[in-house]
Amino acid sequence: MKDMMATEPLVELKRLSKQFxxxxxxxxxxxxxxxxxxxxxxxxxxxxxxxxxxxxxEALCVVxxxxxxxxxxxxxxxxxxxxxxxxxxxxxARIDTLSRGAMLPLRKKMQxxxxxxxxxLNPRMTIQQALEEPVRHHNRGLxxxxxxxxxxxxxxxxxxxxxWSKRYPHEFSGGQRQRIAIARALTVDPExxxxxxxxxxxDVSIQAQVLNLMLDARxxxxxxxxxxxxxxxxxxxxxxxxxxxxxxxxxxxADTGTLFAAPKHPYTKALLSAVPQLKDDKPNHIRLKxxxxxxxxxxxxxxxxxxxxxxxxxxxxxxxxxMHQPDGAIVACHxxxxxRLGE
Amino acid sequence: MSLLSVRELSxxxxxxxxxxxxxxxxxxxxxxxxxxxxxxxxxxxxxxTGFALMNLISQPGYIDSGSVTFEGKDIxxxxxxxxxxxxxxxxxxxFQDPMVTLNPVLTIGQQMVETLFAHRKLSRAEAKQIAIVKxxxxxIPSPEERLNQYPHELSGGMRQRIIIAxxxLLDPQxxxxxxxxxxxDVTIQADIMELLLELCQSNKVGxxxxxxxxxxxxxxxxxxxxxxxxxxxxxxxxxxIINDPQHPYTQGLINxxxxxxxxxxxxxxxxxxxxxxxxxxxxxxxxxxxxxATDQCRTTLPxxxxxxxxxxxxxxxxxxxxxxxxxxxx
Numbered sequence: 182m183k184d185m186m187a188t189e190p191l192v193e194l195k196r197l198s199k200q201f202x203x204x205x206x207x208x209x210x211x212x213x214x215x216x217x218x219x220x221x222x223x224x225x226x227x228x229x230x231x232x233x234x235x236x237x238x239e240a241l242c243v244v245x246x247x248x249x250x251x252x253x254x255x256x257x258x259x260x261x262x263x264x265x266x267x268x269x270x271x272x273x274a275r276i277d278t279l280s281r282g283a284m285l286p287l288r289k290k291m292q293x294x295x296x297x298x299x300x301x302l303n304p305r306m307t308i309q310q311a312l313e314e315p316v317r318h319h320n321r322g323l324x325x326x327x328x329x330x331x332x333x334x335x336x337x338x339x340x341x342x343x344x345w346s347k348r349y350p351h352e353f354s355g356g357q358r359q360r361i362a363i364a365r366a367l368t369v370d371p372e373x374x375x376x377x378x379x380x381x382x383x384d385v386s387i388q389a390q391v392l393n394l395m396l397d398a399r400x401x402x403x404x405x406x407x408x409x410x411x412x413x414x415x416x417x418x419x420x421x422x423x424x425x426x427x428x429x430x431x432x433x434x435a436d437t438g439t440l441f442a443a444p445k446h447p448y449t450k451a452l453l454s455a456v457p458q459l460k461d462d463k464p465n466h467i468r469l470k471x472x473x474x475x476x477x478x479x480x481x482x483x484x485x486x487x488x489x490x491x492x493x494x495x496x497x498x499x500x501x502x503x504m505h506q507p508d509g510a511i512v513a514c515h516x517x518x519x520x521r522l523g524e
Numbered sequence: 525m526s527l528l529s530v531r532e533l534s535x536x537x538x539x540x541x542x543x544x545x546x547x548x549x550x551x552x553x554x555x556x557x558x559x560x561x562x563x564x565x566x567x568x569x570x571x572x573t574g575f576a577l578m579n580l581i582s583q584p585g586y587i588d589s590g591s592v593t594f595e596g597k598d599i600x601x602x603x604x605x606x607x608x609x610x611x612x613x614x615x616x617x618x619f620q621d622p623m624v625t626l627n628p629v630l631t632i633g634q635q636m637v638e639t640l641f642a643h644r645k646l647s648r649a650e651a652k653q654i655a656i657v658k659x660x661x662x663x664i665p666s667p668e669e670r671l672n673q674y675p676h677e678l679s680g681g682m683r684q685r686i687i688i689a690x691x692x693l694l695d696p697q698x699x700x701x702x703x704x705x706x707x708x709d710v711t712i713q714a715d716i717m718e719l720l721l722e723l724c725q726s727n728k729v730g731x732x733x734x735x736x737x738x739x740x741x742x743x744x745x746x747x748x749x750x751x752x753x754x755x756x757x758x759x760x761x762x763x764x765i766i767n768d769p770q771h772p773y774t775q776g777l778i779n780x781x782x783x784x785x786x787x788x789x790x791x792x793x794x795x796x797x798x799x800x801x802x803x804x805x806x807x808x809x810x811x812x813x814x815x816x817a818t819d820q821c822r823t824t825l826p827x828x829x830x831x832x833x834x835x836x837x838x839x840x841x842x843x844x845x846x847x848x849x850x851x852x853x854x
Contacts, residue, residue, distance in 0.1 A: 246709035354797050384565035385736060389780035389793035396790060411710065418782035418791070437787060455714035457739030459766050459783065464721060464743050466714040472679050473709075 190270075191373060191405050192235040192258060197267035198429075199228040199253050203477065226479050227253040229429040230267070232503070235373075240399060240406040242420030242437075244413060244452070248473055250429035251409045255377045258407060259293045260284055271373075289319040292366035296378035298358035302350040302365075309346035312336065312365055319369045332368060338401070339364045339394055356387035363394060367402070374398075377409045392419060413456045417441050425449050428476055428484035431503060435510035445512045447522070448485050483515065491516040527697055527730050528554040528577070533590035533600065535569075535576050537801075544801040546572045546585065548754045551828075556697070557728040559721075561741035561762060563777075564751035567798050570734045573751070574700045576600075577732070578617050579607050595697065613643045615698040616691035620706050622683035626675040632686055633671030639693050658689040662719060681712035688720060698730040705740070717744060738778060742766050750774045753799055753809035760834030770836045772814045808839065816840040 203223040204210045212221045228250040235241045243251045256262045258269060260276065269277040276287060295301040302311055312332045316323065323331075336343060341357075341364050350358055359379060366374060376395070380388045392415065398404055410416060416423055416437065423440045425432045425448065433446040444450045451467040469488040474480075483501050486492040493515075501513040516522050535547035547569045554560050562570045575581050577592055579599055592600040599610055619625045627635055636655040640646055646654070652671065659667035662685040675683055684704060691699055701720065705713035721744055724731045733744055741748055741762060748765045750758040750773065758771040769775045776794040778784065785791050796813040799805055808826050811817040818839065826837045831845050 386794040389791040414782045455710040461743045464718040
């Protein structure tokens with residue numbers, strides 16, 4: 182069932198960067214140091230030059246640890262944040278410069294599912310109201326009956342019971358709410374779903390229910406997913422391709438099978454080894470030095486150098502470029518490029 | 525003699541019109557230096573078990589019946605003054621969120637010294653020295669400087685290391701860790717777990733690890749309890765529970781993990797949700813979600829029965845086991 186369609190790009194990110202300024206306004210940038218006043222702007226470099234293609238029909242997973250910029254990427258693609266530099270193309274057309282009005286027809290095509298189903302549903306709307314609202318908003322001409330039919334059809338498809346429609350979000354469990362949030366995203370017949378940690382807040386048995394629902398929706402509706410998560414076992418199951426992010430830069434992009442069978446970047450290796458497996462009877466992971474550095478005013482060179490066992494002088498000055506590997510993976514690492522990792 | 529012996533411990537919560545049973549007659553033992561995992565989903569009663577062992581259940585909850593014998597003393601019915609000698613001193617608890625556990629307005633040093641003063645007669649210099657030794661044990665770089673820092677100046681992984689150091693300050697016999705790494709990233713989680721395991725092994729400290737992550741339990745513990753709706757439903761050696769789970773819920777929990785299904789295929793999900801404590805089904809609490817449920821399951825509560833090394837509370841397992849071999853024992 183993999184790659185039923187030839188690779189046709191749906192979403193393209195071109196050298197996308199996002200900075201958040203910490204010092205807003207002139208006065209906050211004034212510093213007094215060593216007897217002198219100076220101007221200094223500090224900013225959080227959340228995403229740095231990410232170039233990425235989401236092909237039609239695939240489930241592209243973005244993984245990484247907290248602060249690596251994965252949620253920022255999702256929000257940039259969804260148009261909830263404006264990129265500092267770089268371009269976002271959807272179906273061949275540039276979308277990051279569009280006005281709100283021009284963006285509206287696109288919003289119908291791409292929908293977002295958020296992590297916390299307690300926060301993403303309006304507590305004062307019944308389930309019926311919450312599900313009808315996006316249909317009405319995007320299809321002004323539809324009659325009341327058509328809207329209700331559409332909602333009923335989606336509710337059936339995702340297993341939202343018809344008896345739930347008069348009830349409010351607080352009456353449901355986390356798994357049921359996430360199911361409703363998915364139904365809400367599907368009511369406008371999107372072709373592209375951006376899911377930001379959709380199952381992280383749920384229990385194991387409920388995670389399986391929601392993940393199955395998303396797999397079914399992908400198959401029946403031919404959806405394309407951009408799936409943001411920190412859970413690598415979910416990635417292995419759900420994703421067709423994986424992007425590993427570290428401090429806002431891409432470390433490695435590969436097909437899921439390739440990535441899990443032969444991880445190449447030192448960070449990817451460490452990340453995969455850190456996932457506790459059922460067959461392990463003791464912790465056995467690759468230890469990294471230190472902790473993730475702050476993304477405020479990043480140093481030059483490879484973002485991973487401070488924790489990498491293979492870092493050398495070149496890594497501290499030169500940022501590695503993404504390079505194609507023989508098995509199709511793309512890796513940004515000087516040590517891999519120079520063959521210093523051994524193996 | 526075991527370090528900790530829990531017998532038919534029940535915890536109830538008094539609500540406005542009714543009383544709900546959050547923990548229903550759980551019994552287990554823990555040997556000296558033994559590592560025990562408690563797994564289950566949210567609402568299963570894992571954390572309540574941890575709190576009950578520390579005698580930290582607060583209003584409107586209360587320990588209804590049963591006993592917790594720790595180092596030969598029943599601590600479930602100990603008055604608060606007596607409990608203060610045990611808590612933090614002989615047994616310590618590590619919580620999920622390190623930012624909530626540490627006091628934000630006290631330095632790391634003040635918090636560590638305070639803990640030592642509460643239980644030992646020491647000079648300030650001695651207390652500081654012990655604190656530095658413990659911080660070094662958890663691989664905190666330059667511990668002397670850390671003592672003067674506040675929690676917000678440290679990263680999440682560093683804070684959790686400091687909490688482990690505080691838990692170990694008075695050389696306790698038992699550490700209860702309630703989801704100690706859930707708030708941390710995987711690479712940091714792996715470091716913390718390895719550290720915790722090494723410290724428990726080298727100091728012969730008993731560990732009760734409460735988690736929802738079966739992979740963590742597999743790496744860290746020798747024995748495991750599986751909880752569902754306030755009851756222990758399966759108990760035994762960790763390897764056996766993971767490799768050959770008996771209870772349909774344990775099987776479902778393990779099979780639901782994405783690793784257990786080939787990529788891209790539908791996961792084996794458990795239908796439905798855990799029942800709410802106010803709306804418990806009669807009979808086995810898992811029966812509404814269980815594919816093997818019979819009339820017996822829907823009416824009578826199964827008892828824990830021992831089969832070899834594992835104990836299981838399930839009618840279906842009992843039926844299978846009592847078939848050809850007739851092996852039964854209490």
